[in-house]
Amino acid sequence: xxxxxxQTKIGHIWANESARKVLLKHVPELEKSPYLSFMKMxxxxxxxxxxxxxxxxxxxxxxxxxxxxxxxxxxxxxEEPRQSADYESDLVSMGxxxxxxxxxxxxxxxxxxxxxxxxxxxxxxxxxxxxxFTCEERSVQVSGFYDGEGIYRIRFMPEHEGxxxxxxxxxxxxxxxxxxxxxxxxxxxxxxxxxxxxxxxxFAYENGxxxxxxxxxxxxxxxxxxxxxxxxxNTLSASPFNKLRMCVFPKSYQFNENEPxxxxxxxxxxxGWDYTRxxxxxxxxxxxxxxxxGELGIEADLILFHAYDRWGFSEMMRSADDRYLRYIVARxxxxxxxxxxxxxxxxxxxxxxESDWERIAAIVTENDPYNHLISIHNCFAFYDYKRSxxxxxxxxxxxxxxxxxxxxxxxxxxxxPIVIDECAYEGNIDMGWGNITGQxxxxxxxxxxxxxxxxxxxxxxLDPDDVLWWxxxxxxxxESSQRIAFLRTIMESGPEGGLNPLKSEWDAPSAxxxxxxxxxxxxxxxxxxxxxxxxPGVSYEVEVIDTWNMTIKKQPGKYEGSFRIELPGTSYAAVxxxxxx
Numbered sequence: 149x150x151x152x153x154x155q156t157k158i159g160h161i162w163a164n165e166s167a168r169k170v171l172l173k174h175v176p177e178l179e180k181s182p183y184l185s186f187m188k189m190x191x192x193x194x195x196x197x198x199x200x201x202x203x204x205x206x207x208x209x210x211x212x213x214x215x216x217x218x219x220x221x222x223x224x225x226x227e228e229p230r231q232s233a234d235y236e237s238d239l240v241s242m243g244x245x246x247x248x249x250x251x252x253x254x255x256x257x258x259x260x261x262x263x264x265x266x267x268x269x270x271x272x273x274x275x276x277x278x279x280x281f282t283c284e285e286r287s288v289q290v291s292g293f294y295d296g297e298g299i300y301r302i303r304f305m306p307e308h309e310g311x312x313x314x315x316x317x318x319x320x321x322x323x324x325x326x327x328x329x330x331x332x333x334x335x336x337x338x339x340x341x342x343x344x345x346x347x348x349x350x351f352a353y354e355n356g357x358x359x360x361x362x363x364x365x366x367x368x369x370x371x372x373x374x375x376x377x378x379x380x381x382n383t384l385s386a387s388p389f390n391k392l393r394m395c396v397f398p399k400s401y402q403f404n405e406n407e408p409x410x411x412x413x414x415x416x417x418x419x420g421w422d423y424t425r426x427x428x429x430x431x432x433x434x435x436x437x438x439x440x441x442g443e444l445g446i447e448a449d450l451i452l453f454h455a456y457d458r459w460g461f462s463e464m465m466r467s468a469d470d471r472y473l474r475y476i477v478a479r480x481x482x483x484x485x486x487x488x489x490x491x492x493x494x495x496x497x498x499x500x501x502e503s504d505w506e507r508i509a510a511i512v513t514e515n516d517p518y519n520h521l522i523s524i525h526n527c528f529a530f531y532d533y534k535r536s537x538x539x540x541x542x543x544x545x546x547x548x549x550x551x552x553x554x555x556x557x558x559x560x561x562x563x564x565p566i567v568i569d570e571c572a573y574e575g576n577i578d579m580g581w582g583n584i585t586g587q588x589x590x591x592x593x594x595x596x597x598x599x600x601x602x603x604x605x606x607x608x609x610l611d612p613d614d615v616l617w618w619x620x621x622x623x624x625x626x627e628s629s630q631r632i633a634f635l636r637t638i639m640e641s642g643p644e645g646g647l648n649p650l651k652s653e654w655d656a657p658s659a660x661x662x663x664x665x666x667x668x669x670x671x672x673x674x675x676x677x678x679x680x681x682x683x684p685g686v687s688y689e690v691e692v693i694d695t696w697n698m699t700i701k702k703q704p705g706k707y708e709g710s711f712r713i714e715l716p717g718t719s720y721a722a723v724x725x726x727x728x729x
Contacts, residue, residue, distance in 0.1 A: 150216065156192070159498035174212050182400075188455075189495075231275070235321075242321050243323075249330065254336055255341070256339055262301055277291070277316065277320070278291045288517050290304050292478060295432070296429075307518070309332045313328070340357045343485075345521070350645065362635075364391070366380060366393070366618065369394060370394060394448060394449070395454055395492065397459075398411075410433055412472075414426075426472075450488060451491065473512060486520050488522040489523055489524065509522070526544050526546070541566050545570065552594075555600060565601075566602065568596055568603045571589070572606075573606035574608070574627070582606075582608035590720070593632055594722070595671060598647065598659045600646070600648045609626065634695070638667070647659040660725075664727045665727065667724050674719050675721070676717040677714050680713065682707075682709060684709045688727055688728060689728055692713065
């Protein structure tokens with residue numbers, strides 16, 4: 149059978165230079181298509197009928213397949229470079245490298261050991277370095293990384309106060325056996341530790357303080373240059389958002405045609421990338437931006453892979469993927485506000501199968517000693533969120549209209565926190581995922597919250613310079629963010645354990661704690677009043693909330709048993725009942 153046939157994914161054809169030339173000779177418009185990542189998932193017969201404007205004649209498909217049948221697949225061996233046990237000569241003294249480390253670090257802060265060591269050969273693959281940290285009966289092994297120009301770093305996030313000791317392990321003699329210690333002091337104000345899952349469906353910081361994720365998306369904001377990135381940080385500082393979805397790699401898609409200032413590897417697109425040599429400046433810039441998010445109290449939901457790519461980073465070989473994962477986890481896992489997202493729209497990545505994602509998850513979790521939150525995001529099909537390594541469900545809607553309304557069902561199905569990271573975006577672009585109104589965005593936030601989940605924001609308003617918040621950041625232009633801030637205050641003042649769905653009436657969902665706290669939401673409906681039948685003997689204070697105009701009107705008196713509450717007769721109303729005393 150020919151290497152390329154009618155069952156071959158276009159991604160495989162595209163990856164072969166000779167086959168790609170055949171395809172572009174007949175279908176040149178593919179080269180500049182912003183939808184190439186979608187097309188790579190398809191076969192040629194599927195592509196031939198995918199667009200009514202350019203359905204291929206039968207002879208065109210036949211001609212392409214005949215020419216492709218003459219091309220042999222260029223098999224490339226995927227070999228991981230071997231580390232040498234004697235990277236340095238026996239003449240080099242053990243543990244002789246210059247070392248610098250502080251005397252103390254705060255709990256859940258970053259303790260960093262800097263070492264000046266050898267730089268011959270390729271230290272990114274030739275040198276392994278780690279350290280074992282001990283405190284009383286606790287012992288944690290942490291991988292280090294090469295940061296260029298003979299500099300090695302080992303980062304550690306201490307999770308217990310007290311005296312810690314450490315000793316390095318390396319195949320480079322000068323880096324091996326270096327011992328030291330430091331004192332871990334109590335955390336400073338605002339340092340609440342990493343976020344964990346709490347009570348199955350919710351979140352809390354390590355110190356027990358509740359965390360309510362109010363997220364937004366700026367996929368490629370850290371690849372836009374100093375001016376725009378600073379503007380993004382300023383916008384975030386004045387926003388309600390405390391979680392940001394962002395990519396490690398740059399993005400190529402509609403409204404995303406600019407080149408980043410830095411690239412993650414040595415080399416170039418024209419000459420090829422050296423996937424064995426990272427560009428430390430790229431990753432230093434990334435971690436600096438992540439650190440700045442932490443200073444704003446924003447969790448960094450870091451997307452490790454995505455398909456929107458013209459540089460080849462989504463199609464690296466297995467050894468390059470694995471090396472990258474070990475490197476990024478070694479660099480960033482000590483940041484307490486990191487979440488791992490294995491992929492944005494994992495099912496668009498034609499070169500990876502389920503076994504690859506399971507391998508990737510294993511590498512991340514095995515190399516992250518702090519067990520940060522981890523998930524994987526879908527496009528067309530949900531991943532199996534029941535997998536034990538997944539801490540929460542990072543969901544994109546798969547129905548154009550019904551989105552957050554599914555939250556209760558998803559909680560029952562997966563028994564994990566439901567984070568609808570992509571419910572669509574407020575904006576006015578041509579695509580349905582990016583042109584809902586601010587009112588609809590806010591409605592989806594409320595529908596998710598009232599069902600015990602968490603919904604994420606994004607914004608895609610057209611801009612003459614193609615600066616759309618969802619990818620590049622900049623400024624917010626929509627109407628939803630201030631209303632989302634209002635919802636955040638409602639959620640934060642609600643039950644300490646978070647909003648959980650209650651048995652609801654057929655036309656209106658509710659959440660809270662039975663006989664103590666109720667929050668009803670009426671969405672698109674516009675009732676002038678509602679009758680309530682509550683447990684006799686329990687009195688409530690009642691408030692009518694206009695979720696769009698952001699008003700709360702306390703009703704006079706106390707209410708018990710069966711009663712009627714007058715409502716404004718407009719959409720997006722809610723009623724809050726709080727037990728007296």
